[in-house]
Amino acid sequence: MSTEPETTEEAGPGTPDTPRAAGRETAPGEDRAQGRAADGDTAEGPVAAGASEAAAGKTVETEGTEGTEAADGTEGTEGADGTDGERDADGADRAESARSATAGSPEGTEAAERSEVTASPQGDGAGVEPEVTASPQGAEAAVEPEVSASPEGAEAGGGAEVSASPEGGGGAEVSEAEAELAAQRVERERIERRKAERKGPIDSGAKLSGTAADLLAAVRAVESGEKPVATVFAEPAPAPRRPAPEPVRRPAPAPVAAGGPAPRTVEAVGRVLTEGGAPDALAPQVAAVLGEGADTALREDPWQLLRVGGVRPEQADGFARALLGAACGPDDERRGRAMTVWLLEQAAVAGHTALELPTLTAALGRQGVPDPDAAVQGTLAEAEALVFQDALEEPGAPVPGDTEDTGDTEEEQERPVRVLVGLERYALAEESLADGLARLVNSVPQEAGQAWEAAAAGVSGGAAELARAVAGHGLVLHTGGEAARAEPAALLGAARAAGLRAFAVCHTPDGRRRLAAQLGGDLAEQGVGTVAGLLSGAEGPGRDADGALELDLLIVLDAPQLDVEGAAMLVESLPDGARLVLSGDPGVLWSAGPGRVFADLVAARVCPQAVSRVPDPGPIGELVSGIGIGELNQVAAPGKEIVIVPVRDAAEAVHRTVQLVVDSVPRAIGVPADQTVVITPGHGGAAGTRALNSALKERLNPGPGRFGGFDPGDRVAYSPAPGRTVPGVVLKADADGLHLSCAGVPVVVPRERVEGGVRHGWAITAHQAVGARWPAAVVVLPGDAAATLSRSWVYTAFGRAERHLSVVHGVEQALPRAVAEIAPKPRTTRLRTLLRPQAT
Template sequence: MSTEPETTEEAGPGTPDTPGTGDGGTSGAEDAGGVGAGAGADPAGSDDASGEEAGADGAGGGDGAAGQVSEAEAELAAQRVERERIERRKAEKKSPIESGTKLSGTAADLLAAVRAVETGEKPVATVFAEPAPEPRRPAPEPVHRPQPAPAAVAAAPAQETVEGVRGVLAEGGAPESLAPQVAAALGEAAGAALREDPWQLLRVGGVRPDQADGFARALLGEARGPDDERRDRAVTVWLLEQAALAGHTALELPTLTAALGRQSVPDPDAAVQSTLAEGEALAFQDALEEPGAAAPQKPDEGEAESEEERPVRVLVGLERYALAEESLADGLARLVNSLSKESDQAWQAAAGAVTGGAAELVRAVAGHGLVLHTGAEAARTEPAALLGAARAAGLRAFAVCHTPDGRHRLTGLPGAAPAERGVGTVAGLLSGAEGPGRDADGALELDLLIVLDAPQLDVESAAMLVESLPDGARLVLSGDPAVLWSAGPGRVFADLLAARVCPQIASRVPDPGPIGELVSGIGVGELNQVEAPGKEIVIVPVRDAAEAVHRTVQLVADSVPRAIGVPADQTVVITPGHGGAAGTRALNSALKERVNPGPGRFGGFDPGDRIAYSPAPGRTVPGVVVKADAQGLHLSCADAPVIVPRERVEGAVRHGWALTAHQAVGARWPAVVVVLPGDAAQTLSRPWVYTAFGRAERHLSVVHGVEQALPKAVAQTQAKPRTTRLQTLLRTQVPA
């Protein structure tokens, strides 16, 4: 077979599908609606729908001299401040979170337990009526928010705490290397807490219930009973954490109890009730929408409650995601209801400065506090034009993207420059490293915030952004709804589109060229043959995973540079998972040996290695290794120097010639090689294929070994559903 890239017409058959998946990330999430997935997420990114970087656990390195606050630390600290503000906002509410109507039986008992924790009263065995409606507020005056305290950097656990945990781990036969993580998760009294409740070991990412059970048996001996409530609660929380890794903000009660049964919990209902009573989770009741039914309306004050009960579902979730989702819905309603009229003249000027689809977008933003904009890569010209017109009209406008690459591409469009004033990243804005800064009340000094790559917003990041906007500001969420959802919990953009609570502007600007035509077809479920006279699209059939790796290395190092003119350092490889014979690990090993061979003296890395750096959960930044010394591994990421301490390298840095689609989303490269080995057939879906193929700008090679599984996935396999509450919350707070 020639080493030159073949044209589309030369595609031949691949090999039959073989069972298994590339990394096993998504398959296990089927238990209990995403619970029961593998033991924790991979630090630099697994390609399941949950969010590959969640397992990084905040790992990240400093990017300056000792004593300075790193980007990752500043970002995490800023997120903590925002979460505290969200919690304060929720604490001011007089009534607990709830929606829907009456319940009875076990569901009512569970809700009574959580109400007892919230109110301090004894639970009562009665049904729950819908709370009295809150009056809708008409365009309130700006609320003066308390200014957040300066971000504090989380200190590492004290050495004596770590040593105390190390002794308990050794006594129970667990790896002593887990001591720093346990100490960070359990606090100063971590050793005593772990000895008292060995199943607290499940708070550490990557630990499975069977491993915690073995640790508990060794530590407790005869004192461990078969129906220990400590185990039941710990496993319940662990399942909810696994669900969050799979993208859910909550689980339906029957799903959770079924999963508990599979984890050998003798009485799942009692386990859930105990977890709620201890305040380790929250329960909710949400009214179900009947097909074709109108959105539920709040009754007028004094109106009698309908005799006919609406069907409801009972959900259980972790507090942090429940508060974030509630705060997000509340903040979006605030923006919709507090539209400022003071800048009408400026918005009229902005609308007159643009034409076409951009003019339609500007007019919608002028009259609404929240607007959704959908479209593919070429459609980014419209929010760029909106940004330029708003700034030219004297409005304080700023746009953020998911990745530094997205920021760079946006600044190259008309209207978006200059970059230092108008465009940044979501992480940079939240950490304070980018953007306009905050006023004396802690709100961003903005009249307009445009968020591109909006499908990548998880519920916590979205809540922090919305909470940071002042009353009267306008928010535009723009993105391609066909790409993979966020790495973290939630499906914010999809939920907003489905809720239909604000204007939605669909771009009519198509992506150009053969790749744009191919990807557009995939978006509607069609894998079309397209003409590629300039070898823009090439299909490379392979028989097995070994041949897939061989051909991939050949394409990156030789064929694409020679035939297409794209050098190896501008080509990325995308594969479904990290594990397997053709996963990122195998591909990166083979590519390093060919492209940048070396001894890997610092944690397997050498100067010149391409890497994927995870500074915080849910984020992947591509970069290059510069050097290594006593400080750690020196990287260049998005033209910025980063130093990753030695102890964090293993958890935060991967080789980056080959990525998963979740790691690659939000960025584009001149050339992309998508690897589809036979064992990846079960993991393919339309969003995955759409995202992977859409990362290519000039050239796309498909190393094809899944035969008919590819067109079948494009035609039939949609994104795996996520359980969220945002749609329900929005329908009760925002007028239709």
């Protein structure tokens, strides 16, 4: 493992210089000899020289970018405010007319007509400033229009093209005096016509301001000889535009049902919210959660506002005080019930499906509820929560039915129990999951059948052991690392070859892609999907008349990411006699939703378990395997597969991370920035995802964040549902919302969901990265993250890298201590207890 970081100090994008585009310059003195105005204006020779410099497409080099000069918001041309080599609109007409008459060309007057431009205060010739986005490859316009320089000259912003004749005068038969008189006549006619049109004299340059006025002053300074052309037009490079920082995300609002609540209901709820001092923007969410009559329910029980996602207890208390006045108090039973439900919801966010009664009452006391027991009883009486008594599984505990001889009587010994309180949705999901698993286990025929025997005979090694277990059992667990995915993939191919209806699902689109790459051919197209796609009907074999999936075998990879609700829906969808294989790495982080289904099944020992013996290859595989058993080993990395970058503080961690992603990893490892992921413990803090994404956006895709903080080309992490994260790239935005490309699939995020559902995605958390892998990963461990580390977090984060892993290390001894000692935070669930009667 190398501790020498492959970095370049303060390395920028470093694009090579581009030679200036060449355009034809007007011959010296040519315009001075040709372009005198009748009213005594000075010669236009130097001004034409300035125009030719603009026509040459003069470039400037800025740090990290190369492109055309755009100091005033335009691309490719100097003087885009209407003074592109001429004084102003009137001066341009006079100078061009004089040159056209001198040249003796009838097209000259037409060119003069075409070349009229109107100056704007913004100085872009059209009154709209184009947004320019710099990238490592060069200056690229984020939006149209694009202006390009050509060898023939720069294109004018208004579409007019002015070309100088290479012959100069062009009309040899006309004397210089006659040409001068003709020019004076044409100019007088034009001046009179323009005066008549505008009904007043024109003060040349009087209406210009800002950049346009500065350029006009520069032109006149050149004409008078006060300054040379080179010093006037050598403008400094524009300051780089800093990207808009990623906004601080508020908790996502509760999803609104399709079609939304009735407008009349929303309006009524809005009036109640306004009366209580709450923002009326919450009205649609409140109406969706509370349903018809939401305004009446909210007025009768203001603490119902806590049911809306993101609302805190102190906010609900303030709303209640505003509505109830003196009748509001901490001992209000309505407050006690609402706080109980809110605490159970927060426990579900943390992964618990229920809470032990002492834990719940203690939490209620911390929220200022005077009588927590009464609050819980009131919640149970209103059927807003359920209570359970689960027998404890303690060593040496008496078993029901055991008796103790006390002389004349026998008293039945009571088995100790724990009292749990949970929300109905999670309690029913956990019970439904246990019933469905029991049905699968008990519905498999005693004999496997010829098809299953053929499937087992078609594979070898660990896959054969897995196939034999599946042939005789309805539920089988399979454990192993990334390399072990080859075994369920082989089982899938053998089962389909034997004529069985088999299908495999993964947790993420990236997991599906990797599994499909192992399978190849039609099998990858027809036999692989995602959990969400299968449940929604977008992927998979479809359902029969009873609503069951038409499957003989379902293989679920990334099984540790299944929460109780998702797992219950999968199991309920399988027909009797079908086989279910749950495969995954037990060392990774558990599901984002409530429950720990895979870990509970492994601990319950209710079905066969096939343990893969295939190790993950390479130095990264060796390092991750050691972490899985609690050892942080020194690993040889001759190809710089693992690099440790020590840092002193969070600011240095951000700097080194950007340096690795933008320069060091692409140069030394050959992995581009768009194939490198940054993983950090949390969203907040000086080195959280917000700070890292802001710094990475500035280097990789700078822009003003025109679409709710996002620009085209931004990498994002999109959460279509709680607990699911899909990486994507911003394409555009319009009235429909933000358009993304997620795993090659176009996605439109409605405008109201952008803030809660989309984040910048150069840097993500380990929970968001579960189920996906990247060619290179940079794991950031700032000093303030030491308390959040655990073995499963480190195992998950380090295991996201395929070819290269860089660790920005600022936690010192906290890292080996976390690997050796800190287990995942326990979750309170009931599945193992519900499965216990099935154990043999």
